[in-house]
Amino acid sequence: xxxxxxxxxxxxxxxxxxxxxxxxxxxxxxxxxxxxxxxxxxxxxxxxxxxxxxxxxxxxxxxxxxxxxxxxxxxxxxxxxxxxxxxxxxxxxxxxxxxxxxxxxxxxxxxxxxxxxxxxxxxxxxxxxxxxxxxxxxx
Ligand SMILES: [Zn+2]
Numbered sequence: 001x002x003x004x005x006x007x008x009x010x011x012x013x014x015x016x017x018x019x020x021x022x023x024x025x026x027x028x029x030x031x032x033x034x035x036x037x038x039x040x041x042x043x044x045x046x047x048x049x050x051x052x053x054x055x056x057x058x059x060x061x062x063x064x065x066x067x068x069x070x071x072x073x074x075x076x077x078x079x080x081x082x083x084x085x086x087x088x089x090x091x092x093x094x095x096x097x098x099x100x101x102x103x104x105x106x107x108x109x110x111x112x113x114x115x116x117x118x119x120x121x122x123x124x125x126x127x128x129x130x131x132x133x134x135x136x137x138x139x
Contacts, residue, residue, distance in 0.1 A: 020056055027063045027072070029053065048075060 009017065021031055028048040036042065042052035044059050048071045053059045062068055087095070108116070 017056065024056075024059050024063070027059075027068070028075075029059050029062065048072065 024030070024044070027046070029044050029046045032043060032045050032052075036052065039052040042054050044053040044055070045051070046053060046059075046062055046068065049062075049068055051062060051068075053062050
């Protein structure tokens with residue numbers, strides 16, 4: 001479907017329009033092949049914002065809008081995350097070595113662990129005893 005206003009454009013103007021449209025593709029704005037019956041006057045669609053746009057001027061205005069800029073940023077972040085490669089065996093091994101080093105330097109000893117576990121059990125017993133007492137007196 002050709003737009004009436006486009007027919008009146010010179011070849012040079014049409015070329016300019018095509019180039020502008022190609023640049024808009026990078027901003028997720030594309031020319032509608034079929035106009036929406038709900039928005040018959042709108043020639044473009046921003047697929048990122050699901051926004052109908054009237055014309056090329058409107059499209060240039062749209063890409064400067066806060067909402068669009070925010071959506072573009074989120075889309076780029078999402079794409080970057082999707083492109084992340086899973087770690088290689090060498091990377092996994094390196095991370096494992098670092099974790100094990102840190103655990104040896106900063107981690108607690110087996111005796112410390114057992115001691116803390118014992119303290120925790122005693123505290124649990126005290127708290128349970130206190131709660132039992134409270135429940136007996138007030139319920
Ligand atoms: Zn948009």
